[in-house]
Amino acid sequence: MQDRKGFFGSLFDLSFTSLVTTRIIKVLYVLAIIVIGIYALIFIAGGFSNSTSAGLLVLLILAPLFALVSLIYTRVLLEVIIALFRIMENTSELLARANALESSKAPSGGPQAPPSVQ
Numbered sequence: 001m002q003d004r005k006g007f008f009g010s011l012f013d014l015s016f017t018s019l020v021t022t023r024i025i026k027v028l029y030v031l032a033i034i035v036i037g038i039y040a041l042i043f044i045a046g047g048f049s050n051s052t053s054a055g056l057l058v059l060l061i062l063a064p065l066f067a068l069v070s071l072i073y074t075r076v077l078l079e080v081i082i083a084l085f086r087i088m089e090n091t092s093e094l095l096a097r098a099n100a101l102e103s104s105k106a107p108s109g110g111p112q113a114p115p116s117v118q
Contacts, residue, residue, distance in 0.1 A: 022085050040067045046079040
């Protein structure tokens with residue numbers, strides 16, 4: 001099992017035994033939403049600086065489409081990252097359980113089979 005450290009303890013863990021990504025993924029998603037919104041507003045302002053019709057086209061079609069595609073891409077990317085971390089955590093837990101099971105199997109006091117000769 002992983003050693004549970006604080007955020008800064010995990011951040012400065014040079015052996016990477018305690019991971020920080022799973023703790024900050026929500027913050028990263030919120031920051032991505034904010035950045036995508038700012039880019040969409042800049043895109044809309046650029047459209048209106050060219051002409052009113054270009055601004056309306058960008059405002060009604062292009063900027064929402066850009067924002068939606070960018071948000072979907074970001075969400076999928078972050079979900080893949082979280083899935084990889086969960087696979088790693090589950091694999092570590094399975095390995096720990098297998099090791100505990102192996103160590104709990106004590107040799108029996110009965111006769112043992114002779115080693116096979118090949």
